[in-house]
Amino acid sequence: MIDPSYEIIGIIAAILTTSGFIPQVYKIYKEKNAKGVSLTMYLILIIGVLLWLVYGILIGSLSIIIANSVTALLQLCVIIFKLKN
Amino acid sequence: MIDPSYEIIGIIAAILTTSGFIPQVYKIYKEKNAKGVSLTMYLILIIGVLLWLVYGILIGSLSIIIANSVTALLQLCVIIFKLKN
Numbered sequence: 001m002i003d004p005s006y007e008i009i010g011i012i013a014a015i016l017t018t019s020g021f022i023p024q025v026y027k028i029y030k031e032k033n034a035k036g037v038s039l040t041m042y043l044i045l046i047i048g049v050l051l052w053l054v055y056g057i058l059i060g061s062l063s064i065i066i067a068n069s070v071t072a073l074l075q076l077c078v079i080i081f082k083l084k085n
Numbered sequence: 086m087i088d089p090s091y092e093i094i095g096i097i098a099a100i101l102t103t104s105g106f107i108p109q110v111y112k113i114y115k116e117k118n119a120k121g122v123s124l125t126m127y128l129i130l131i132i133g134v135l136l137w138l139v140y141g142i143l144i145g146s147l148s149i150i151i152a153n154s155v156t157a158l159l160q161l162c163v164i165i166f167k168l169k170n
Binding site: 002009059061 | 087088091094095097098099100101102104105108123126129130132133134136137139140143144146148149
């Protein structure tokens with residue numbers, strides 16, 4: 001297990017980097033338009049994020065697990081929206 | 086130290102998620118225009134990425150160190166371009 005005091009830094013990092021992704025999802029939801037985003041790019045990104053999730057589980061890092069679960073869900077929303085339109 | 090076989094998964098994850106950021110930097114460089122990106126957002130993101138870097142050093146994760154060093158450099162390029170224009 002990773003030192004809990006290290007996890008505090010990881011959790012703050014996770015909140016900051018994940019929150020950067022929220023405005024994009026909100027913009028697509030509000031405008032009901034995902035033309036500006038690339039499906040290929042999102043598919044590459046979500047595979048990367050899911051691999052980070054596997055990595056986080058393997059090394060027992062709570063920060064990596066939380067950050068990448070939330071990011072994967074947000075990216076999945078964008079991909080579903082993109083495929084439906 | 087983290088198991089080297091785990092690091093392979095982390096490195097692949099790092100390549101996939103970092104590469105997703107390159108088209109944005111290239112677009113700004115090519116168009117010589119960073120109007121579409123938010124400075125506040127990039128400042129929040131780079132603080133998050135630098136905290137991930139600290140976290141990676143603390144837990145001894147090569148994948149996290151590499152991924153976040155490259156991402157921080159790319160984000161720094163965007164921030165410098167944004168401030169100069």
